Amino acid sequence: MSALDLINPTSGLYRKREPVFPRVVKGRFRQLKWAVMILCLAVYYITPWIRWDRGAYAPDQAVLVDLANRRFFMFDIEIWPQEFYYVAGLLIMAGIGLFLVTSAVGRAWCGYACPQTVWTDLFQHVERWIDGDRNAQLKLNNAPWTAAKLGRRLTKWSIWLVIATATCRAWIFYFADAPTLASQFVAGDAAFVAYATVGVLTATTFIFGGFMREQVCIYMCPWPRIQTAMLDEKSLIVTYRDWRGEPRTQGVKKAAAAREKVGDCIDCNACVSVCPTGVDIRQGPQLGCINCALCIDACDEVMGKLNRPRGLIDYLNLDDEKHERAGGAARPILKTLLRPRTLIYFGIWCAIGLAMLFTLGERARLTIDSAQDRNPVVVTMSDGQVRNGWTIKMRNMEGRPRQVELTMAGLPQGRMWTDAMDRKGAARSVRLNLAADATTRLHLYVAAPAGPAGETPFALIARPLDATPGTNDGREAARDIKFIRQ
Amino acid sequence: MTDHNKRVDEATGTNLVGHEWDGIEELDTPLPRWWVYIFAATVVFAAGYVVAYPSFPDVAGGTGWSSRGQLDEALKEQTAARAKVTTAIAATPNDQLVANPQLMRSAIEGGRAAFKVNCVQCHGSGAAGSKGYPNLNDDDWLWGGDITSIHTTLVHGIRSPGVDETRFSQMPAFADILSKGQISALVNHVRAISGQGKASAAGAQLFAENCASCHGTDGKGMREQGAPNLTDGIWLYGGDRASLTQTIAKARYGVMPHWAGRLDDATVKMLAAYVHSLGGGEANPAPVTASASTGEANVGS
Numbered sequence: 001m002s003a004l005d006l007i008n009p010t011s012g013l014y015r016k017r018e019p020v021f022p023r024v025v026k027g028r029f030r031q032l033k034w035a036v037m038i039l040c041l042a043v044y045y046i047t048p049w050i051r052w053d054r055g056a057y058a059p060d061q062a063v064l065v066d067l068a069n070r071r072f073f074m075f076d077i078e079i080w081p082q083e084f085y086y087v088a089g090l091l092i093m094a095g096i097g098l099f100l101v102t103s104a105v106g107r108a109w110c111g112y113a114c115p116q117t118v119w120t121d122l123f124q125h126v127e128r129w130i131d132g133d134r135n136a137q138l139k140l141n142n143a144p145w146t147a148a149k150l151g152r153r154l155t156k157w158s159i160w161l162v163i164a165t166a167t168c169r170a171w172i173f174y175f176a177d178a179p180t181l182a183s184q185f186v187a188g189d190a191a192f193v194a195y196a197t198v199g200v201l202t203a204t205t206f207i208f209g210g211f212m213r214e215q216v217c218i219y220m221c222p223w224p225r226i227q228t229a230m231l232d233e234k235s236l237i238v239t240y241r242d243w244r245g246e247p248r249t250q251g252v253k254k255a256a257a258a259r260e261k262v263g264d265c266i267d268c269n270a271c272v273s274v275c276p277t278g279v280d281i282r283q284g285p286q287l288g289c290i291n292c293a294l295c296i297d298a299c300d301e302v303m304g305k306l307n308r309p310r311g312l313i314d315y316l317n318l319d320d321e322k323h324e325r326a327g328g329a330a331r332p333i334l335k336t337l338l339r340p341r342t343l344i345y346f347g348i349w350c351a352i353g354l355a356m357l358f359t360l361g362e363r364a365r366l367t368i369d370s371a372q373d374r375n376p377v378v379v380t381m382s383d384g385q386v387r388n389g390w391t392i393k394m395r396n397m398e399g400r401p402r403q404v405e406l407t408m409a410g411l412p413q414g415r416m417w418t419d420a421m422d423r424k425g426a427a428r429s430v431r432l433n434l435a436a437d438a439t440t441r442l443h444l445y446v447a448a449p450a451g452p453a454g455e456t457p458f459a460l461i462a463r464p465l466d467a468t469p470g471t472n473d474g475r476e477a478a479r480d481i482k483f484i485r486q
Numbered sequence: 487m488t489d490h491n492k493r494v495d496e497a498t499g500t501n502l503v504g505h506e507w508d509g510i511e512e513l514d515t516p517l518p519r520w521w522v523y524i525f526a527a528t529v530v531f532a533a534g535y536v537v538a539y540p541s542f543p544d545v546a547g548g549t550g551w552s553s554r555g556q557l558d559e560a561l562k563e564q565t566a567a568r569a570k571v572t573t574a575i576a577a578t579p580n581d582q583l584v585a586n587p588q589l590m591r592s593a594i595e596g597g598r599a600a601f602k603v604n605c606v607q608c609h610g611s612g613a614a615g616s617k618g619y620p621n622l623n624d625d626d627w628l629w630g631g632d633i634t635s636i637h638t639t640l641v642h643g644i645r646s647p648g649v650d651e652t653r654f655s656q657m658p659a660f661a662d663i664l665s666k667g668q669i670s671a672l673v674n675h676v677r678a679i680s681g682q683g684k685a686s687a688a689g690a691q692l693f694a695e696n697c698a699s700c701h702g703t704d705g706k707g708m709r710e711q712g713a714p715n716l717t718d719g720i721w722l723y724g725g726d727r728a729s730l731t732q733t734i735a736k737a738r739y740g741v742m743p744h745w746a747g748r749l750d751d752a753t754v755k756m757l758a759a760y761v762h763s764l765g766g767g768e769a770n771p772a773p774v775t776a777s778a779s780t781g782e783a784n785v786g787s
Contacts, residue, residue, distance in 0.1 A: 015516040212520070219518050375612025379765065382626040384681070384719035389623075389765060419763065423625065445765055450719075 017215060019141060020278035022124060023134035023270075027297025036112040037121055045166075048173035054078075057436035058399040065175050071437070077360060078437075080397055089356045093349055100345035102230045104337050105315075106237040110223065111292035116216050119167070119209040120276065123160055130156045134273055160210045161202070168201035214277035217290055224287050232318075234336050238291050239316035240271075240282045243325045248282075264312050270302050271295035271313055281313055365397040366404065366434075368462045368477045370444075378486045380450070387447040388483050394442075394462060396434035398473065403465045406430050410458030411448060411483050419443035431465070446483060455482040572596070575759075576752035580634045581770040583759060590759055597760025600753050604745070613764055618723055618740055625766035626720040628712045629653050632770045635709075637758035643744030644712070652744055655712040660696065661735040668692055673730045679705045679717045680725060 052062035052075055059066065064073040072079040072087070079086055101108050110117060130152055131137045143149055172194050173181060184190040185198075208216050217224060231237065245265030249255045255262050265282070272280050274295055279288040281295050293315065300310040316324075317336050324330060373389035381387055396402050407429040408414055415426035419442060426447065434440045444460075460479045467474025493502045501514040539547040546552070571592045575583065583590055602611065608619045615621035620628065629639050639653060646652040660669055675689025694703065700713040707715035714722060723729050723738055745754050761767075 013516060014519045014522045016519045215518055215520065219521065373612075375610075376614035376621070376623060379614070379621065379623040380719050381624055382715065382718035382720050387624075387765065419765075422769070443765075 018278060020214060020276065021134045021137040021141070022276045022278075022294070023273040023298075024128055025274040025294050025297045025301070027294075027300055029293035029297050033112060033121065033292065033294070037118050040113060040115075040118050041122075045170050048170065048178040052076075055399045057401075059177060061177055063174060064177075067175055078397065078399075080395070083363070086356060086360070089352060093352050093356075096345055096349045096352065099230060100342060100349060102227050103232060103235055103345060104342045106231060106235045107224070107227050107289070107291040110217065110227070110290040114223075114290075116208060116221070117276075117290060117292065119163075119205060120213050122163060123209040124276065126159050126163070127156060130159070157206075157210070160206055164202045164205035164209070165198065167205050168198040171201055172197055214288065214290075217277060218288050224290075228287070232341070234317050234319055234339055234341070236315045236317050236333070236336065237285055238281055238289060238293055238296060238313065239321055240284070240313050241311070241316070241321075241324065242282065242284075245282070245312050264303070264308050266302070266306070268302055270298040274298040364475060364477060365473065366402070366462060366464060366475065366477045367395045367397075368406075368460060368479045369393040369395075370460065370479050370481055372481065372484075377484050381447060384450055385447045386450050386485055387445055390444045390446075390481065392442050392444045392460070394432065394434055394440045394477075396436065396438060396440065399437050401436045402434045404432050404434060404462045405465055406432055406444075407461045407463065408446070408458055409461055409478075411446070411456055414446045414448040414458070414483060416444055416446045418445070423447070432462075448483060448485075451485050453486050455484050457482050568596075572750075572752040572756075575755050576750070578755075580637050580755070580758065583755065584633055584762070584770055590763075593756045593759035594763045596753070597756035597758070597763075600749065600757050601760055604749065605757070608742075613761070618738070620722055621720070622761050623764045623766060624720055625768075626715065626718055627709065627766070627768070628707075628714055628722075630709050631762075631766055631768040633758050633762045633767065634770055636761050636767075637755060639742070640754050640758055640761075641744060641746045644742040645739060646741065646744040649744045653712055655700070656739065657700070657713075657733075657737045659735065659737040664692070664696070664734075669731060669734050672697070672734055673727055676705070676716050676730055676734075677725070677727070680719070681717075682725065 047063050048061065050062035051060050052073075053060055054073075058071075058078070059073065061073065062075050064071075066073065070081045077086075098109060127137065131140050140149060140152065169182075169185065172185075176194075181190055181194065185194060212220075244263065246263045247261060248265035248267040249260070249262045250267045252262055252266060271282065272278075272295075274297070275281070276292060276294065277288045277290055279286055281289060296311075296313050296315070299313040303310050303312055315333070320331050320336065370390045370392050373391070377388065379387045379389075392406075394404070406416075408416060415428065416430060417423050417426040418430055418432075421430070423445070426445075432440065432442070448456075457480060460481060462477040462479075464474050464476075493504075494500065495502055495511070495513055498513060503512040503514045505512040535541075537547070538549045539551055541547065571589070574589060575593050575596070578586065578589060583593060601609075601613065605613070609615050609622055610619070613622040620626075625631065627635070629635055629644070642649055642651045642653060644653045645656075660672070664672070671686060671689040672692050674683055674686055675693045677683040678685040678689065693701075693705070697705070700711050701707055701716055702713070705716040707713045719725075721729070722740070723733050745757070749757070
């Protein structure tokens with residue numbers, strides 16, 4: 001007993017975690033869970049190692065969040081910081097996607113794809129491999145701390161640590177060139193932030209996956225609460241058909257002989273013993289249920305052995321549950337999946353995705369920005385002309401150097417030059433070489449004859465000189481500015 | 487707490503707290519034990535933090551850390567990090583500095599910062615100057631606009647007292663030499679050659695006798711002597727009749743301090759680079775002859 005327990009052991013102010021030792025189970029949903037887990041882990045571990053040729057001026061990693069250089073690469077898509085709204089769009093799609101999934105199939109995210117679920121599942125398989133199944137784990141847990149127990153624990157924790165470290169090593173590869181960082185990391189040359197990230201994430205993976213487990217879902221995660229609000233009477237949730245199972249009876253033959261009413265549930269507790277969060281689904285929908293459907297597999301197995309129909313515990317929505325409870329026939333699942341709410345979510349989801357794809361295809365890869373010198377705005381030159389100045393930023397977002405011609409449209413008497421030139425070279429247009437995938441910053445001067453005070457609007461037009469015919473990379477970038485006289 | 491609060495929720499078997507909002511009641515769910523432990527740990531951490539770090543006015547923490555000390559460290563680090571560049575700038579001759587775009591960019595940015603501290607008092611934060619203080623953005627230079635000349639001006643100052651190498655010139659106060667009518671004729675002539683009025687033979691005669699030795703026969707000035715070009719559109723003290731009369735009668739004697747010894751070599755050089763970058767900088771070596779400045783003035787007109 002710890003010190004805090006001694007202060008007030010029976011107050012009920014806090015509750016000790018009940019350890020959960022889920023039994024291994026076989027069945028269709030377990031197989032689905034395997035498939036999703038392998039897919040998720042494979043995508044997660046392999047993605048940073050995929051190479052993608054972008055030419056000499058950009059990294060060749062397919063998916064790269066290049067924080068140092070403020071670029072985000074995803075296959076053929078490159079995002080600059082000011083285009084971050086695409087990431088916001090992705091987040092909105094993720095949000096709508098979760099609405100869609102939740103309204104259709106309930107907490108499927110929690111049950112199959114959530115990292116907490118996937119890594120806990122992985123850790124539990126390691127646990128079974130080292131300690132044995134549920135009963136052996138229980139026995140070992142209650143056994144005194146002997147050398148053998150310590151040995152097993154250390155083995156298990158070591159494997160967990162290896163998995164946790166590998167997990168977090170994979171995470172940092174998304175933020176730098178994976179092969180380079182991998183060798184740097186081993187050699188001890190990687191940045192401190194890489195080691196710190198790996199350290200922190202390893203600790204959280206190890207603790208959350210190995211020890212906290214369902215506590216994360218029940219106490220720490222806001223998602224179950226949000227999902228509770230988003231589920232409706234048509235959402236599929238794991239349901240115990242209590243009208244069929246109750247009254248649950250252990251001594252079926254005896255009870256039948258006594259002419260008592262007998263439900264299909266034989267109270268074998270298989271559903272409870274396989275549950276990764278330790279809930280009893282027969283108590284109805286509850287916060288602790290992550291809808292992983294392993295209890296369905298467990299119950300189906302038992303029903304199979306008893307030659308009773310499967311599905312005493314099954315995916316079912318609340319509407320159909322009422323309908324079946326009243327004696328109605330089971331309805332096809334597809335009907336509950338395709339309904340206005342899910343279709344609207346799906347429509348919105350697709351619309352956002354298509355809109356983003358469209359704008360991605362249409363977005364400018366050459367832009368010009370300007371900031372007019374404000375102090376002083378107007379400079380009188382020795383020849384009596386007046387000069388304005390601008391800081392110009394030209395963004396060449398393509399992975400190749402470009403040559404553009406900057407031309408003045410309007411202000412016919414104006415002549416311009418840059419800080420790299422002399423006023424002797426002032427003209428109506430200047431040629432600029434823009435570095436690949438970079439912002440070129442320059443100072444632009446325009447001089448024009450003095451005149452009455454006022455503003456004369458004109459435009460700067462940047463025209464690529466190296467456009468490939470038949471593509472849209474010859475698109476001009478324009479900027480409306482004003483020449484000011486005082 | 488009353489007995490009312492000890493009611494038990496039927497569905498969960500949990501005590502009710504007694505708070506109720508429109509029929510929704512709050513359960514007295516026990517905290518998880520690990521949460522309580524973490525809470526206790528944060529309290530312990532806070533106690534340690536109060537001891538280790540400054541938590542009360544004028545009481546240093548056990549670790550000796552202070553935000554001022556951290557700032558000092560950061561400044562030291564920055565200075566050390568900049569040392570390589572500032573040393574290189576100090577060691578690079580002016581003409582080579584202009585030819586080195588990367589070093590020049592660093593010099594300009596360093597000069598921008600130093601300008602804000604040392605120069606804005608007279609030249610203004612945008613270096614646009616004011617009456618008596620030259621606008622450094624334009625292409626009119628009293629003592630030369632190439633980086634070497636600007637650097638020389640910065641190092642020795644203009645009419646800086648007690649500095650032998652300072653740039654020095656002195657225009658006489660003509661009130662003691664010429665009559666009011668003659669000064670008025672000179673004013674007319676200066677306005678005429680800068681395109682503001684009609685020329686007269688008397689004015690031209692007076693100018694040739696009294697002014698041409700410094701300002702040149704054509705009035706285009708002489709940079710060797712810091713004599714301004716009187717034919718262009720830029721006036722340090724104003725090109726109107728009253729200002730010109732004042733200038734000719736009483737003369738002007740603007741002073742710029744020398745910066746050698748007040749600022750380190752690298753900073754002075756960076757200031758020169760910054761002023762050179764403001765839009766009027768000329769190529770090195772300096773085209774200091776009158777004809778060269780004529781060519782410049784006609785550009786773009």
